[in-house]
Amino acid sequence: MSEKNIDLTLNIWRQESPEAKGHFEKFEEEISPDASILEVLDEINNRLEAEGKAPIAFESDCREGICGTCGLVVNGHPHGPLPKTATCQLHMRNFKDGDTLYIEPFRATAFKVLKDLIVDRSGFDKIQVAGGFISFNTGSAPDGNAILISKELADQALDAAECIGCGACVAACKNSSAMLFVSAKVSHFALLPQGKPERYERVQSMVKVMDENLFGSCTNTYACEAECPKGISVLNIARMNREYFMAELKTGTDE
């Protein structure tokens, strides 16, 4: 089992409603190093509820790093300071006795704070609806190797498909740009034969909806890649740019 418990000071963002002014609330906690940060929040909430106080609102679902709901910011790092780790997988053994943590919601104009640590990420849903899918029925599972895809392409596509749509890239970006997320979706489809027929319409409509939803413009600081819990590469953004230029040339000359 584990070493002994550690004492942490947690400053946690509390905000009643989107319009309300938020503030940090301070909690002094003795914590098991085996607990994940969400479990620490659970424990605090149990206590708050027993005391008849409002629990801290935060999101989570799978708690195994695949659903993307659990994003929050720990000491300026979306999903905490540990690279390639979602909040739910961030364990307190990564902190030292006596550390002070600031836990706050993702901040971006496009991600409005709804309550405490929960933000409205429906902008991502709108981008997905604009093109993050294949619009023809693929039928039942095809025979293995009926469509040959090189290992290299399959790897790149699946690396891009690892994106869990958590929004940490937006939260990390000084411009609140959603480019890493959108480029992951665009790449994952554009690289595979099933996604190719619609690749140009897809990139155009996804970028359009991204721009309409108050996300900023990318200036290549690469903070997104550094903070992404899935290590999505900014090479996808370069690919998306290429796709977009090709799409513009194509739709510009077809008519």
Added chain:
Amino acid sequence: MSQLKQFFNSSIGKKLVMATTGILLILFLVIHLINNLLLFGGPDAFNQNVALLESIKPLIRVIEVILALIFIYHIYNAYKLWWENKKANPEKYAVSAKKENSTIYSRTMVITGSVIFIFLVIHLYTLWGKYNFGMEGSENYFEVIKTLFANPIWAAFYFIIMIFLGYHINHAFQSSFQTFGWSSKKYTPLVKKIGTFLAIIFAVGFASIPVYFFLISLGGQG
């Protein structure tokens, strides 16, 4: 037409504008630096070059207009981006992790760019403007530059600005390649190195002129 307009107003269109105008400005700086280095050849070499450029003045004027347009579009687009991005991200985190997830070069582009912009205006006034608009002794441009940098304040000013220029270019070069979509696991590390190399060459190359003339003035020769 409206499609074009839409393209240049999209987030990707705007970064293409930054990258394209930026790379053209880097090309200009290469030519500018080569001309500057002729100063080390002494008054004759430099003034001969000035005379040569003078003999193709109409062409130079056309290039100047194009260059001015590129500068203006680059600067205008940068401030537009900066303003929009500020609106997209108005709030800061209690603790900043920016040092750990991005380079200072990439975060300070608008600051280094603004400094260079202010410098550009002053530089146009002190050297280009005076040369073009009836400065006395413009037939000996070498002397003019030498006199300017004998003044420690001007020499230090030009010197410091070149450090900002280096910072700007260090991010700019590799960033342009990324924007054009020319990034790959294999070549991007090389592109970054070339960008840093260029940044150093520009900073050291341009800064060497004020330093050289200031030192000469101290030595009291000529």
